[in-house]
Amino acid sequence: MGGELAGRGVVSAPDWLPDLLPFQGSWAEYVEAVFAIFERDFIAPRAAFRGEEIRLRWMPIYSGKPNAFWHLVQEGQIEDARTPDLRRCERIAWLRAIIENANDPRVKVWENERTGRKGRERSLLLWLEEEDFLVVLGKRSGYYLLLTAYPTNREHTRRKLRQEYEAYAASKP
Numbered sequence: 001m002g003g004e005l006a007g008r009g010v011v012s013a014p015d016w017l018p019d020l021l022p023f024q025g026s027w028a029e030y031v032e033a034v035f036a037i038f039e040r041d042f043i044a045p046r047a048a049f050r051g052e053e054i055r056l057r058w059m060p061i062y063s064g065k066p067n068a069f070w071h072l073v074q075e076g077q078i079e080d081a082r083t084p085d086l087r088r089c090e091r092i093a094w095l096r097a098i099i100e101n102a103n104d105p106r107v108k109v110w111e112n113e114r115t116g117r118k119g120r121e122r123s124l125l126l127w128l129e130e131e132d133f134l135v136v137l138g139k140r141s142g143y144y145l146l147l148t149a150y151p152t153n154r155e156h157t158r159r160k161l162r163q164e165y166e167a168y169a170a171s172k173p
Contacts, residue, residue: 057071091151110165123147127165133152
């Protein structure tokens with residue numbers, strides 16, 4: 001498997017990164033296949049990051065699946081108006097692989113603070129830049145909350161993430 005990044009040529013993906021799950025069959029069948037991977041990786045057994053459990057937002061449940069799942073496979077700012085994103089769906093197995101391989105130097109890991117629903121929230125970002133994919137975990141007391149994951153295929157997004165990571169890295173001794 002390989003990827004192309006901003007015209008710099010083909011880059012070999014890490015060997016620990018699972019293959020994509022391409023769309024096949026009907027949408028209903030595909031969603032079930034994507035959910036089966038999500039369930040395997042985050043529901044039973046639960047995932048962990050650096051010894052702390054990763055939890056999910058369950059409510060509201062839609063079509064028998066937790067909110068966290070829909071947030072990972074759809075895009076859009078307004079919850080009720082989000083639309084399916086095939087790039088997110090086909091990369092569903094990447095989330096746990098990136099989390100489990102966060103010590104790989106190709107995965108950039110840093111903390112940031114953003115204003116969220118409950119004020120200032122700390123997040124942990126795990127960015128596999130060469131494959132243009134980001135996983136975001138909310139840092140909570142004693143656990144992490146799986147917030148989102150998405151392709152970072154827009155140049156302004158990559159530039160912003162690079163600047164944020166470099167600022168974070170420069171602030172560390």
